Amino acid sequence: MWQSYTRGVMVAIGLIMAIGVQNAFxxxxxxxxxxxxxxxxxxxxxxxxxxxxxxxxxxxxxxxxPVLLGVARWGGAAxxxxxxxxxxxRALHPEALHAGEAAPRSLKAVLLTTLGVTLLNPHVYLDTVxxxxxxxxxxPEPGAFALGAxxxxxxxxxxxxxxxxxxxxxxSRPLVWRLIDVAVALMMLFVAWHxxxxxx
Numbered sequence: 001m002w003q004s005y006t007r008g009v010m011v012a013i014g015l016i017m018a019i020g021v022q023n024a025f026x027x028x029x030x031x032x033x034x035x036x037x038x039x040x041x042x043x044x045x046x047x048x049x050x051x052x053x054x055x056x057x058x059x060x061x062x063x064x065x066p067v068l069l070g071v072a073r074w075g076g077a078a079x080x081x082x083x084x085x086x087x088x089x090r091a092l093h094p095e096a097l098h099a100g101e102a103a104p105r106s107l108k109a110v111l112l113t114t115l116g117v118t119l120l121n122p123h124v125y126l127d128t129v130x131x132x133x134x135x136x137x138x139x140p141e142p143g144a145f146a147l148g149a150x151x152x153x154x155x156x157x158x159x160x161x162x163x164x165x166x167x168x169x170x171x172s173r174p175l176v177w178r179l180i181d182v183a184v185a186l187m188m189l190f191v192a193w194h195x196x197x198x199x200x
Contacts, residue, residue, distance in 0.1 A: 004141035008148025011135055012051070016156045021080060022124070024187045025117045026157055028180055030164025035110045040161035042111055046118045047128060047153035048146075054133020055146045077192040079120040083113070084188035091181035 016023075026043060030036040050058075105113075118124060136145040 001141045001144045004139040004144040005148035005151075007139065008132075008136065008145035008150075009152045010148075012132060012149035012152035013156060016047075016153055021121050021188060022117055023160065024184050025083075025114070026160045027164045028184050029110065029114075030161045031168050031180060032104075033165050033168050034104050035107050036161045036165055038107060039110060039114050040157040042114050043118060043157045044150075044154045046115070046124075047157075048150040050124060050128045051132055051136070051149045051153070052146045054129035055136035055142045056133075057137075058129050058133060074196075075120050077196050079116050080188040080192035083117065084185040084192065087181040087185035087188065091178045091185065 022043060026036070026039055029039045132149050136142050136149065139145040
């Protein structure tokens, strides 16, 4: 059991730590201290559900359905382009210089965006469901593997949320906020381009 659990932790942390759309979003929310703990909690919950579903059958279904992967790819690319445009607007608009005075978004709006960043990102299905799920299904104790992978997600997103919030006072200058938005937008555009280029 412990061997499967440890493997789950190691495999998941290696994939989750790679810089990606979800990580960039969680970090940006943490630096803004805008519902960052709720965002991290939702990401952890989604990961746990997707990992468990992948280990116990969804990975096999996705591997056999190019149509589902295609829908995820194009839907994800469209969402990433929209989110990138919002980040660029905040960075380039004069009002972005007054980040501290901007009205914070509601918890509902932030959580809906979190769901979009998580569930409309094809890499979630390719990595979290397909890859982790396929590896977990082959373990002697699939449930322990899924628990280990979910633990890795909890540790990583918890660290991002708390670490970003801790750094926020040192990164509160308006120019830093604009650079963060530009970096997030570039990340979103890069992943969207990568998805479309691979599809074409």
